[in-house]
Amino acid sequence: MPLFDVYPIQDITIVKAKGSRVWDQQGQEYLDLYGGHAVISIGHSHPHWVERIKTQLDKIAFYSNSIRIPLQQELATKLGTLAGKPNYQLFLCNSGAEANENALKLASFYTGRKKIIAFTKAFHGRTSLAVAVTDNKNIIAPVNETENVIFLPFNDVAALTECFQKQGKEIAAVITEGIQGVGGIQVADDSFLQAIRLLCTQYGAIYIADSVQCGYGRSGKFFSHDYAGVQADIYSMAKGMGNGFPVAGILITPQIPAKHFQLGTTFGGNHLACAAALAVLEVMEAENLMDNALNMGSWLMEQLNQFPQLKNVRGRGLMLGFDVPDTLPDLKKSLLTRQHIFTGEAKPNVIRLLPSLTLTQADAAQFISSLQQEIQSSPN
Numbered sequence: 161m162p163l164f165d166v167y168p169i170q171d172i173t174i175v176k177a178k179g180s181r182v183w184d185q186q187g188q189e190y191l192d193l194y195g196g197h198a199v200i201s202i203g204h205s206h207p208h209w210v211e212r213i214k215t216q217l218d219k220i221a222f223y224s225n226s227i228r229i230p231l232q233q234e235l236a237t238k239l240g241t242l243a244g245k246p247n248y249q250l251f252l253c254n255s256g257a258e259a260n261e262n263a264l265k266l267a268s269f270y271t272g273r274k275k276i277i278a279f280t281k282a283f284h285g286r287t288s289l290a291v292a293v294t295d296n297k298n299i300i301a302p303v304n305e306t307e308n309v310i311f312l313p314f315n316d317v318a319a320l321t322e323c324f325q326k327q328g329k330e331i332a333a334v335i336t337e338g339i340q341g342v343g344g345i346q347v348a349d350d351s352f353l354q355a356i357r358l359l360c361t362q363y364g365a366i367y368i369a370d371s372v373q374c375g376y377g378r379s380g381k382f383f384s385h386d387y388a389g390v391q392a393d394i395y396s397m398a399k400g401m402g403n404g405f406p407v408a409g410i411l412i413t414p415q416i417p418a419k420h421f422q423l424g425t426t427f428g429g430n431h432l433a434c435a436a437a438l439a440v441l442e443v444m445e446a447e448n449l450m451d452n453a454l455n456m457g458s459w460l461m462e463q464l465n466q467f468p469q470l471k472n473v474r475g476r477g478l479m480l481g482f483d484v485p486d487t488l489p490d491l492k493k494s495l496l497t498r499q500h501i502f503t504g505e506a507k508p509n510v511i512r513l514l515p516s517l518t519l520t521q522a523d524a525a526q527f528i529s530s531l532q533q534e535i536q537s538s539p540n
């Protein structure tokens with residue numbers, strides 16, 4: 161039976177991984193600045209993470225949410241402390257799309273309203289509501305088309321204010337990434353996030369901070385939205401939360417009460433997922449990974465700005481991007497094939513860096529020197 165061919169892929173088979181390094185079948189080592197799409201937060205196969213999962217596996221891997229699972233409360237407490245939101249409530253699920261889907265549903269249940277504001281170039285996932293608020297017509301199936309979503313230009317306070325003035329009483333939620341990932345590393349202005357907070361409060365709508373890619377310490381703060389100094393009502397989380405183990409969730413403001421059966425999941429919050437997620441938080445804390453993300457990110461940003469060929473270096477912490485000029489069309493490819501460095505991309509010409517938060521100075525320096533070699537050896 162063939163696999164359903166949904167992705168163009170690199171002809172590379174990775175068989176081993178450790179920290180920020182991966183190895184292919186031939187034993188070739190690569191520096192991983194892509195982190196399997198921002199998923200690897202504490203480094204590949206971190207020993208504490210491996211041990212915690214193995215130990216849990218020997219006890220119990222799964223039981224349904226019909227019984228007490230104390231690991232869920234342990235995770236909620238640790239997450240609340242590290243995220244600086246100890247009074248929020250945690251709902252656990254399995255993927256980023258599912259987290260956003262539940263966030264949007266909850267906002268609609270709570271407000272009794274239907275309309276959602278989303279922004280140009282946003283990516284929120286592929287399930288029905290999550291894809292409806294994603295700004296990419298190619299991935300919205302006819303059945304997911306809805307008139308309930310209003311797309312506005314990103315970072316445009318005037319357009320947002322005008323929309324609320326016209327339809328504020330119908331708006332259930334505003335959803336935005338703190339740093340757009342798929343959209344090419346576009347940072348939300350602090351003033352934009354502050355305006356979302358203000359207008360949502362004024363009109364009784366829910367502010368949903370999609371932190372699936374930009375959250376979990378990657379920006380140097382737990383949530384990149386925190387840079388604006390205002391609280392969202394719901395934060396969605398996934399990628400870095402399990403360091404590769406599928407686990408996701410939403411943090412919900414204490415103002416929104418839970419109702420039995422409104423939200424639910426079979427796999428969400430299972431024993432093994434909680435063990436993986438706890439291991440991630442324990443390592444983040446023990447190794448000061450948010451500080452490392454901030455320091456390594458600032459160093460990389462400074463270095464990248466030294467290349468006149470690279471335009472609009474941007475981002476926060478270890479979520480960085482830059483525009484590659486037409487004269488270097490194969491830069492990403494040559495970094496992979498000649499320098500053995502994985503990077504990410506965003507259409508049409510952006511290189512995205514989404515490494516593990518454990519990235520070392522030596523790793524970062526290796527990347528800069530390899531980048532220099534590739535830029536210098538380019539025929540253009």
Ligand SMILES: Cc1ncc(COP(=O)(O)O)c(C=O)c1O
Pocket residue numbers: 255256257258260283284285286337341342370371372373374398399
């Ligand atoms: C900002 C954002 N939200 C949601 C998602 C969807 O997450 P998942 O692929 O886990 O469903 C992604 C995935 O790339 C994302 O970047």
